[in-house]
Structure formats: structure tokens, C-alpha cells
Amino acid sequence: MSILRVSVGQYSQAGRKRVNQDFHGAALPVEPRLSTKGIAVALADGIGSSAVSQVASAAAVHGFLDDYYCTAETWTVRRSAQRVLAALNSWLHAQTQRSDARFDKDRGYICTFSALIFKGREVHLLHIGDSRIYRLHPQAWEQLSDDHRIRVSSVESYLGRALGVGPTVEIDHRSWRAEVGEVYILATDGAYEYLDSVAVHQALAVHADDLDAASAMLVSTALARGSEDNVTVQLVRVDELPELDTQDLHTERRCLALPPPLQPRMHFDGYLIVRELYASSRSHVHLAVDQRSGRHVALKTPSVGLREDPDYLDRFLLEEWVARRIDNAHVLKPHAADRPRQYLHVAMEYIDGHTLAQWMTDYPAPDLDTVRRIVEQVAKGLQAFHHREMLHQDLRPENVMIDRAGTVKIIDFAAVHVAGLAEGTRTPYAQAPVGELQYAAPEYFLGLGGSPASDLFSLAVIMYQMLTGQLPYGLQVTRLRTPRDLRSLRYIPARERRPELPPWIDGVLRRALHPCGRKRQEALSEFMQDLHTSGRQYQSRRPIPLLERNPVRFWQSLTLLLALSVMLLLGLRLTGH
Template sequence: MQAIRKDIQVSAAQLQLQYGGVTDAGIKLANEDAIAMEVPGDAHLLTFKGACFALADGVSTAEAGQQASVTAVQRFCKEYYQTPDSWSVSYSAQQLLATINNELYALSHQFTYEQKGYLTTFTALVLKSQTAYFFHVGDSRLYHWRAGVLSQLSVDHTTTLSGQRQFLARALGMDAKIELQTGSVKIEAGDRFLLCSDGISDFIRPDILQAVVTKASDLAATAQQLKTQALANGADDNVSLILVEVSAVATQSLEDLSEHLNRLPFPPALSVGMKLDGYKVIKELFASSRSHLYLVEDEESLIQFVLKCPSLNYEDDTAYIDRFVREEWIGLRISSEYVVSVIRQTRPRSFLYYLMEYLPGQSLESWFEQQPKPLKPAVAIQLVKQIAGGLTAFHRMGAIHQDLKPGNIMYLSDGRLKIVDFGSVFIAGLAEIYSPLQHEAALGTAAYSDPHYLLGHNSGVQGDIYALATIAYELFSGGHLPYGNAVEECRTASDYDKLRYHNASQFNAVIPTWFDRALQKGVSLDLSQRYHSISQLLTDLQQPNPAFLHEEVKQEHKTNPLLFWQLLSSFWFITLLLVVWLFLLRR
């Protein structure tokens, strides 16, 4: 059982809330409900992101309903605050829920023969400034109370069949595309909101719910009271609810502030010594037609960061601005020792930019150019494993990198690697990820990018596997590419059809055939032949795949038939000598 009580009061000019919640297994052995509540103590976050409440009821007939409900509420309340300040509540929540739904759906279909249902209802409430926003799927409920009247805001997504049998029609993880009910209401001081699972709504009459919420003075105690009453009324399900009261609304509308965020100007070209929002420029690290990177120092903490600015060339390009803002969100969502950290900023920005951790070192491309070729196998495989670890972190969060190359990987002084670029990343679960890509130029770098990307088709995780296998081939072969330099000249599908894989062993004699076959499978132009997961590729690179070993034996027989017949003739000659010798002994 979990009971929570909290009073939040930040300042007279901001939103002030009281809330309480409870979740209990009831008469069941396991609790498949989950609740989460997050009201930032940081004034900036409360102003620009608001307060977040979520409740989920895992589908009991699904094997993984409990994991689904916990994942949904925890991920939503954590990652909502990692979305950019310039995104609206609705845009932030819907993109986030699309990624969570995609992850649950993928988990449900992860195993062909042992499928588990990661299904859960979901109801979320975000209170920001003078508005309450809600997002709902399933049959958990959201109520709004004002002046003694309790009104249901959510719609039950159920289907009634013959008799009175009802079935859940929608849930998180049920389908690849989620159909949410969304809405908003203007809030007033004194408003109350009730989120609850059907363990409450099915066993307490609406008029009783209204009376109890009306009389509530201590929200945590009222939550416990409603739980006890539902169980006393014969509730045979988990019972969970959240009660929220608006003590005061923000005195300043966020419309002007949001407009300001969406229209943040691009920073001018910066030079050493200039200051921007408390960050002092130490030196310029990188400049291109698309972006600029500067080493800066926080004047308060004296910590150094990398500040990334958009290029003034795209000041009027809304699509470019949207992609730049999304980079920060993606970086904030991914946490891995093999991926650069994006810094969550807590003070207002005067310009459009974001911060990353500073990584002293050089690109893997520059480092590799300075090394004797080929690399020692033990060194090369450790590099490949680190890159794979970074990519796995992207994939775990439903993200596809799409532009992995040595120039986008930092080699640190202690030998560690970190992926540092988010410019081409797309998020699985968003509509465009499985649609033809619309880009002004080809996505990624021809030498490392999956040809399917460059031809306008998204191959998802398999595209990142192609890039990883290409980098592995380059590291082990001493700087060569699987299809040679001709791959960079390809423009059409027919151009790619003419490509032929170059065996890595011709560049490095120590590479065994089974290892070469794993690299070839990783860069196969036929998606049906390419690996479907990074773990499969890594496994075959570190230990011989029996199928490849069998292929090696067959290849040896095929390429050296004379040796084969010589060995076979020797066997029969020795056998004949033994027969003759035994025959002579018997005489």
C-alpha cells in the first residue's frame, strides 16, 4: 500500500496545490494499479511545465499488466519534465505517450512464441498556470469538482457485448498507434480533481463520490476513506485514487511566456569573452553552416559546458527550429555512459541554444587516423562494444540515431567512447518514423548510413545496425569500407544493386571467416538477411556462429577440391594397407 500527502506552495504569483493519493491491492494478491505525482519545487519548472499526476490500471488478463502500469506512470511523470519548455503541454504529453505506447507494444510482441501483454489504462492530469490538461485511454476515470458538483471528464473506452459483458476497447500497449482522449478546462481556486481506477468508480456511487469530495478537508485522509469504503462495498479489484485541490491559480497567464519561448531569437556569432545568460565563452569548438559549438563556463558554478547554437542561416526555417529543439529533448531522455549528457537548464534563456557536458578528447575518426593499422582485435572489439552500448540506450528509449559515424563519436583520453550528435535522431512511436523521410538532403553520411535511409525509407533499428557493422568493419580492416569507396557514389537503387561485399580478410589476414560473415550479415543490403538486434550482431562478433563455421568448412571444400580428394585417397590407401596386413597375419 502507498499513501502520499503533500502541500505545495511556491509563491503567491504561482499555482498552489494540495494533493493526496493511495493505491492498494485490495483483496487481490498483487497490485496492478500504479500512481505517480510530481509537483516541482523549482519555480521555473512549475511555471513552464506545471504539476503532473498520473494513474494507471494494468489489465489483469494481460501477463505484464503490473509492469505496464508502473512503467507508464513513472515514465510519464519523469520524462514530461524533460520535454522542452517551448513545447505546449498537449504536444509534450502526446509525443511522450506515443513513445511509451510504442515501447509497451514492442515489449508485448518481443517474443514470437511467449507473448506477454503489456497493457494498461492510463489517465494523466497536468495543471499549469490557469489550465488543467488531461490525457486518457481506457476505463480509469478523471472527475472535476467545482462548487459542490462532480463531473466526469474522461470517457470510458469499453465495448459492451451480449448481456452486460464489457471489454476494454483501448489501452496503452494495445496497438501500435494510440488513440487518446485529450482535453483542457480553465481552473479556479477551490477546484478539485479526482483520478481513480475502476476499483473505486465501480463500487462507490457517483452521488456518494460527490458528497465525499465535497466534504474533503484533508485530501490524504479522504483518499484513505474512499479506499476503505470501496472495499467495504465489495470491491474485488485493486483500488487507487488521487485527489488534487487548486488552492490558488497563477496570477500571470502563460500565453505571453509561451509566445516568448517559441520566438526565442538565435544567438549572434559568439567570440571568446562574450557572455550569454551567465555563461562565458572560453573558445569556439566547431562551426558549420548548420550549427555552432562553444566551450563555455558557468559564472556561478565555474563548471564548463558545451553550448550548441543554431545557425543564423536557418533563422526563418520553422522545421529546422523544431528539429533543433527536439535535439535537446532527445538528449535529456537518454542516460548512458556511452552517450553525451544534455544539461537540464533551470534558469530562463534569452536565446535559442542548449547545453551538453564537456568531453575533452577527439573524435573517433581523428583518433583512428593516428593509429597504426590494423588495430589489435582486443582494442577494436572494445570500441565496438562501447558504441553498441550507446546505440542500445537510444533503442531502449524508442529512438533511432540514423547518422552514426566515427565523426559523431568522441574518443576520450581514458579510452572511453561517447556518441555526441542528436541531429538526425527520430523517435519510434511518432508517425513520421515509419513514413518516407522528408529531408532537404540525404540523411546521414553515405559511407555509414543504411542505403534504405538514403533512398527515402526508414529501416529503424536495422539502419543503426548497418552503421555499427560498417564502423566495426573499418576498425578491423584498417580503414576500409564493406562495399569500397563506390558506395559513396551511389544515388539510385540500381547503383546499390551493383555493389559487392569485400571480404574483410583480404585487408587483415587474422580475420577468420566466421567473423567476416558476421560483418557481412550486419551490412547486408537485404533487410531480411540483416541482423534485427544489436545483441545478435555482438554475439556473432565475439563467438563463432555454428552456421558460419559450417559455411567455412563447406567453403574450404569448395575452394580446395584437390586437397579434399587427396585426403580421401589417403584414407582409402591406408585402409587398403590395413586389410592387406590383416590378411597376411591370418595366413
């Protein structure tokens, strides 16, 4: 199986200056970080007016290469890199504010920064300042980064953007598909102003198998051509790319045997099977006892009918992978087994309780406060997913459990979309979930991909159903095929089904259930705020016209009015004769 593999060469020299204010570095991790975070190459260039700029350059490169690999595996490259660079920028700016340079930023802890990150089959560019990143072509080189330099005149210019200048910084980010054999060049201005693609091709021809030597040759060329600045060059060649959708879950799955049918009192992989809890076309769940710890667990095994589907089996293992990366009171936890396993199964905490679907059957007309308490707990669980750039995508009453203490937990992560894992694969965006679709947001049916607003829509559908026993759009959403179909969706007010509900509740739910994701609340926290403040912003709004609230009743009323008018006119005409 092919993996991501690149060759890196780098060289830096102070040149004719006493101090080298450039700094460079690269990180080539092994699995699993190679798959989850990728390979990073970074370069920083200090400014000549600062006596401490070389400290800033070294801190930027060291800090980035260390901290980037400490970010969550579930995050995308962009989020991880920009979070790290924002923190580094704040630290550098704070150092300047504590120093004698606080009134003259040009003497502070300031540097440019450029980086390439290779993850999966994608290349990501991060850039601040006027160092440059190029891609080499047979007859030329293509500049991929933008120079953040302000030109005052033909002889005067200054940096418009750099790390450490202010408390915040704007960071350029681009990404594209990588190709085997591509060569990228990262260079400071002391190098690229004196080099061209011909020089790079010559260096690669002489040192085809030694990119460090090729980089050193380019540095020597720049100095020979008159560079009086620090000179740094990094070369990166893409040697091999991974197969599409390659993840470490593939390897783990292939090392595990498919489990036999489980029966009560059966000993299985260190567990004693007690009884079956649940069975569906996609999985089987049994109550079991861990024979080492004595704890009860919910043991999940793949469906017999899908055992020949490798994509399904990979997603089956994803459930445990996701659970191990979320620590939240309202998200199902994995069982901490301290031994290797032979068979493909997932062991999760056992919840002694019932599903929200059963609760809704037992309590068909709950009061609003009770519903709010349950929805708030589900929202907190969803926020834990969203903070890690995950979407649950299959939120429905059957996938929410309530234990005997009243704690609500989200379960079943087989449909979860993990942005950090999907990045650089065949399907990087959230796709339509598999399963019951009446809780799915309209954008899934239009092929637009999901977002946190899609999980919000599902939560609002559940809340609406808890209050009314019905769905807000019936089954209209599942019939959507084109954006034009969205116009046909008509929200049925909850108060039509339960008149005792407060008027503002429909304002809150109507927004959360808007067919267009951009018009819903911006985050789950805003939705919960609306519910806890009794929807104050919705109470002062003009009454919603009957045509929007209930188009059927509007047209019935209009028809009746027209019929009465016709009868009145006929009566007047007859009276006149």
C-alpha cells in the same frame, strides 16, 4: 495555436446489483504531458462470479491512468500502454494466486479493460475482454473493438481474454487519424446490449454541452430497457486537434532570441567563451566556462545560414531534449544549467579528447581487440537510445568521441528520431538523415524508414572502416533508388584488405551489413555476442563462393579459364592436322 482538446462525460451505476463491479476514469493533463503522452480514457468491467472483481477493475483503471503518464516521454503510446497493462496483469494474476481463488480463476482478480488515448492527431485503442468501444456516425455506430468472448452455444459463452486470468495477456492495439467533431462511446455489456446509435444521438441532442448528463441519460435508458447488470458509459468528443508536428519544443524555441556571433573572451548568457572547437554548415561549437560553476562546457549555436528555417531550429533544440532523457556513460550528457537562458543555444559536457575519425587517422591498422572494445562502447550507447525508442540515425566517426581515459561517447543528436514525439505527426516514421550518407543503411535511400537495424548497419560500417580503412560497399549504397538496386550491392570481404584478420570476422560483418534490415542481427546485443564469441556460428558454415565474395575475380578467373580452354582446343586441332 491550436492544441488537442476533447470533452469527456462518464457515468456508472450498479443497477439492480448490490455491488458495482465496473470502474471508469479519464486523465486530461496539461502541457508538456498533453503533447508527449496525450489524453487517456479507460473503462474496466469485473466478472459476476468473483467477489473481488470490483477491486480488479478499480486497480486496473487507477493503475493504468497513473502509471501510463510515468512511462518515458520518448516511448510510443503502444509501447507505454502495453508495458503498463502487462505489469497490471501480472499484479492481478499474482493476487489471485495468493488467494483462495488460485484453483478457480473465475473467482479471482479478473476484469475486462478498454481505453482510448488521444495523442497529437491520432487515436489509440487498447482493449482486452468484452467491453466495447464505438465511433458514432449520423445513422449508426461503428464497433471498433473486438469481443474476446468464446461462444459455446446460443446461450453459453465465456471470456476468452481478460486482465488477471494468466501471467501474460494479449492486448489489442489499433490507431487511426482523429477528426474534429467525432464522438466515441466506451460501454460495458450492461449498457451496450440495451443501447443503439439512436439513443446516443438523442442523449447528445438533449445534453449537447454536458456529456456527463448525456452519459447518465444513456445509463438510465439501458436500465429502463431491462439491463440487470452494472451499467457504465463514457462519451468522448474531439473538439480541437493540434497543428501537425506540434511539440513543446516549438514554444520553447519561440521564446529564445537568436545568438550573436561568438568570440573568445565574450560573455554570453552566463558563459565565458574560450575558443572555437568546431564549425560546420549546420552548427558552431565553442569551448566555454560556466561563470557560476566554473565548469567547461561545449556550447553549440545554430548555423547562421539556417537561422530562418524553423524546422532546423526545432531539431537544434531536440538535441538537448534527447540528452536530458538518456543517462548512459557512452552518450554525451547535457550541462545542468540552473538558470533561464535568453538565447537559442545548447550547452553539453565538454569532452577532452578526439573524434573517432581522428583516432582512425592516428591508428590506420588497429588490432581486432582494440576495435572490439571501442565498438562495444558505441553499441552500449546506441542501446540506450533504442531502449527509449530513439534512433540516432547519424552515427559516423565524426560523431563519436574518445576522451583521454579511453571512454567512448556518442555525440550530436540533431538527427535523432524519437518515436514518442513523432507519433501522430506528418512524419511518424524515421526518415533519411541529413548529412554524410556513406554510413546510412540502404533502407533510408529506398524510402522505407529506419529501425534499430539501421543504426546497427552504421556501426558495422564504422567497424569495417576501422579494420580496413575502407567502406564495405564503397559508395554503392548512396546510389540506391529502388529495391531492385539492392541486388547490385556486393560486400567486399574485410580479409581481402587485411588478410591477417580471422576468417569469422567477415561472417559477422557480412550479416550486420546485409542490404535487407530483417536479415541483420536482431539486436545490437546479438552483434556484440557474435564478436565476443569469435563468431563461432559463422566458422562452421560452408565457404562462401567466390562469386559472392568477389564477383570481379570470379568472372576474371572464368574468362581466363575459357581462354585457356579455347587455346588448348586450337592446339589439339592443329596437332591433329
